[in-house]
Amino acid sequence: MSLPKRIIKETERLMADPVPGISAVPHEDNLRYFDVTIEGPSQSPYEKGIFQLELFLPDDYPMTPPKIRFLTKIYHPNIDRLGRICLDVLKSNWSPALQIRTILLSIQALLGAPNPDDPLANDVAQDWKKDEKGAIETARQWTQQYAK
Amino acid sequence: MDSDDDFNSSQMSDEDIMGDQDSDVSVEDGLPPAQSMDQDDVGFESQDKDIMPSKHAFDVDFTVYSPQQIQAYQDKQIEDVSSILGQPPEATAILLRHLRWNKERLIDQYMEKTEDILESAGLGETAQTHPPRLEKVAGFVCDICCEDDANQDTFAMKCEHRFCVDCYKQYLSTKIKDEGEAARIRCPGDGCNRVVDSKSLDLLVGEDIKDRYQVLLTRTYVDDKENLRWCPAPNCIYALQCGVKDKDLLQIVPTVHCECGHDFCFGCSLNDHQPAPCALVKKWLKKCEDDSETANWISANTKECPKCNSTIEKNGGCNHMTCRKCRNEFCWMCMGVWSEHGTSWYNCNRFEEKSGTEARDAQAKSRQSLERYLHYYNRYANHEQSAKLDKDIYLKTEKKMTALQTTTGMSWIEVQFLDAASQALQQCRQTLKWTYAFAYYLARNNATEIFEDNQKDLEMAVENLSEMFEKPIDQLQGLKVEMLDKTAYCTKRRIILLDDTAENLKSGNWEFNVSLS
Numbered sequence: 216m217s218l219p220k221r222i223i224k225e226t227e228r229l230m231a232d233p234v235p236g237i238s239a240v241p242h243e244d245n246l247r248y249f250d251v252t253i254e255g256p257s258q259s260p261y262e263k264g265i266f267q268l269e270l271f272l273p274d275d276y277p278m279t280p281p282k283i284r285f286l287t288k289i290y291h292p293n294i295d296r297l298g299r300i301c302l303d304v305l306k307s308n309w310s311p312a313l314q315i316r317t318i319l320l321s322i323q324a325l326l327g328a329p330n331p332d333d334p335l336a337n338d339v340a341q342d343w344k345k346d347e348k349g350a351i352e353t354a355r356q357w358t359q360q361y362a363k
Numbered sequence: 364m365d366s367d368d369d370f371n372s373s374q375m376s377d378e379d380i381m382g383d384q385d386s387d388v389s390v391e392d393g394l395p396p397a398q399s400m401d402q403d404d405v406g407f408e409s410q411d412k413d414i415m416p417s418k419h420a421f422d423v424d425f426t427v428y429s430p431q432q433i434q435a436y437q438d439k440q441i442e443d444v445s446s447i448l449g450q451p452p453e454a455t456a457i458l459l460r461h462l463r464w465n466k467e468r469l470i471d472q473y474m475e476k477t478e479d480i481l482e483s484a485g486l487g488e489t490a491q492t493h494p495p496r497l498e499k500v501a502g503f504v505c506d507i508c509c510e511d512d513a514n515q516d517t518f519a520m521k522c523e524h525r526f527c528v529d530c531y532k533q534y535l536s537t538k539i540k541d542e543g544e545a546a547r548i549r550c551p552g553d554g555c556n557r558v559v560d561s562k563s564l565d566l567l568v569g570e571d572i573k574d575r576y577q578v579l580l581t582r583t584y585v586d587d588k589e590n591l592r593w594c595p596a597p598n599c600i601y602a603l604q605c606g607v608k609d610k611d612l613l614q615i616v617p618t619v620h621c622e623c624g625h626d627f628c629f630g631c632s633l634n635d636h637q638p639a640p641c642a643l644v645k646k647w648l649k650k651c652e653d654d655s656e657t658a659n660w661i662s663a664n665t666k667e668c669p670k671c672n673s674t675i676e677k678n679g680g681c682n683h684m685t686c687r688k689c690r691n692e693f694c695w696m697c698m699g700v701w702s703e704h705g706t707s708w709y710n711c712n713r714f715e716e717k718s719g720t721e722a723r724d725a726q727a728k729s730r731q732s733l734e735r736y737l738h739y740y741n742r743y744a745n746h747e748q749s750a751k752l753d754k755d756i757y758l759k760t761e762k763k764m765t766a767l768q769t770t771t772g773m774s775w776i777e778v779q780f781l782d783a784a785s786q787a788l789q790q791c792r793q794t795l796k797w798t799y800a801f802a803y804y805l806a807r808n809n810a811t812e813i814f815e816d817n818q819k820d821l822e823m824a825v826e827n828l829s830e831m832f833e834k835p836i837d838q839l840q841g842l843k844v845e846m847l848d849k850t851a852y853c854t855k856r857r858i859i860l861l862d863d864t865a866e867n868l869k870s871g872n873w874e875f876n877v878s879l880s
Contacts, residue, residue: 312506
């Protein structure tokens with residue numbers, strides 16, 4: 216199956232005009248599969264961390280959202296142990312007018328603003344609510360340890 | 364019955380489902396009031412007058428509606444509200460769906476803050492002035508497919524999020540066909556909350572999708588109404604209306620009977636589970652899912668560590684056990700501490716020693732709760748299984764019923780007693796099955812004695828009838844009168860049991876050993 220024009224255009228633009236702090240490179244043998252890295256936003260416990268993610272564009276993309284997962288271990292109330300992300304625009308609020316670029320920006324923003332009230336990793340969210348300072352410290356340690 | 368009172372006192376359900384009882388949409392093609400329906404299956408001569416009074420403690424009021432009736436009522440209500448609000452029917456439909464068909468709330472809110480409610484329903488400004496249409500726009504690039512052909516048709520709603528027609532169509536068909544959305548499909552634009560109205564939809568999609576859309580819309584009407592529920596039977600098209608609210612479910616078990624013949628609980632949509640209330644059923648099913656087989660196996664193959672109660676399977680080797688968890692060393696035979704065994708290793712001969720007895724006592728206690736569960740579970744499962752077998756037997760009997768007609772000259776009507784017996788058996792087994800789940804959670808008090816007696820009587824009646832049912836076909840003709848009697852007796856015992864449990868449930872006489880809420 217040939218690649219839809221939409222995906223070609225998006226890929227071209229990601230290459231030619233990358234978003235600062237974010238990179239997404241398609242695999243040569245599968246142009247729907249991207250290796251993604253996101254830099255942890257400054258002023259957050261993830262600062263200076265480099266996080267690896269995988270991104271896959273399903274057949275009916277952009278009618279359905281891309282599938283994205285963290286590969287780097289991360290301590291975050293909305294990201295579980297398997298790296299799955301709880302983010303509205305990846306699910307119910309997906310719009311076909313959104314793009315890989317906008318989604319990755321949303322994920323970066325999620326790192327800057329964790330939301331323990333809508334948790335995916337329950338234990339992390341509880342820690343976050345009980346002892347925010349401690350949780351942030353753990354997140355910082357994990358970032359230093361794993362996100363290199 | 365008090366259920367009537369609850370029913371009429373609540374503000375919403377005092378209307379018929381569609382609100383207006385004085386409306387022109389009449390119910391002349393409506394279904395008969397449903398109580399009468401479930402009585403046909405008890406057979407003919409057996410209809411003892413005193414076992415069929417008009418209403419029992421365990422009955423609830425309900426009505427069955429066909430999709431056409433629902434559609435008609437829905438349209439009627441849209442039309443009414445449309446004339447009150449002065450909005451076109453499409454917009455009114457969206458508004459009504461937006462407020463989950465709460466007509467009063469819609470009218471109130473509309474009168475108070477028209478703009479706000481239009482905006483939140485995704486209608487913004489006025490939807491009347493510009494009918495939706497396709498346009499060709501120079502220099503347009505579709506944000507979805509990135510096509511920039513100047514000749515392509517494009518579409519946008521009032522929100523001006525413009526996409527090419529192909530993408531719009533594909534978007535709508537994905538939403539409708541794959542995701543089953545209808546009433547609240549939003550504009551494909553990012554973050555736009557405008558809802559796609561039915562006129563725009565008509566313009567964009569083909570007939571097959573339109574049909575599906577209509578079906579889904581009707582469905583949301585039923586889904587949105589608290590007092591309406593679809594019959595969960597496969598391929599059944601009917602919806603049922605019942606006034607029992609979620610908060611009543613601890614006092615009442617609202618079994619309803621659909622036109623298609625399916626009996627289900629209006630509270631949780633599971634198959635009829637009288638007399639056990641929904642909350643118990645949920646707990647029980649979960650417990651059985653987790654526990655039954657595992658529990659059986661544990662009971663047969665394991666013992667608990669006398670110190671930390673970890674469950675241990677001995678998979679070989681000697682009787683000198685060391686618990687992996689607490690490192691306690693004990694003897695598998697007597698459960699006593701190993702160090703007290705002295706030199707008599709591998710040969711336990713100290714049965715009467717104190718530490719061993721204590722350990723066995725503790726073990727017996729923890730086993731007891733398991734045994735209790737298994738006691739009820741086995742009976743529950745047994746009835747489930749028997750009901751299936753009875754059904755199989757009936758299917759065979761059905762053929763023999765035809766044979767019986769030809770050989771003995773009995774008429775079709777005359778062999779119907781078998782059908783009646785089979786149905787009674789099924790129904791009683793269904794009830795019996797749930798009495799065991801009910802009993803498992805029941806704390807003992809005076810009322811439980813009566814309950815257990817009732818249960819025993821029904822159990823016996825059912826077993827008698829079931830036994831007779833399995834007799835060879837040549838004896839069946841001679842057993843007809845007896846079988847009819849037994850069928851009537853079963854039905855009667857079932858009603859007595861259900862009446863008793865329902866009344867006690869309503870007045871809160873049962874005590875449960877778990878919290879229901």
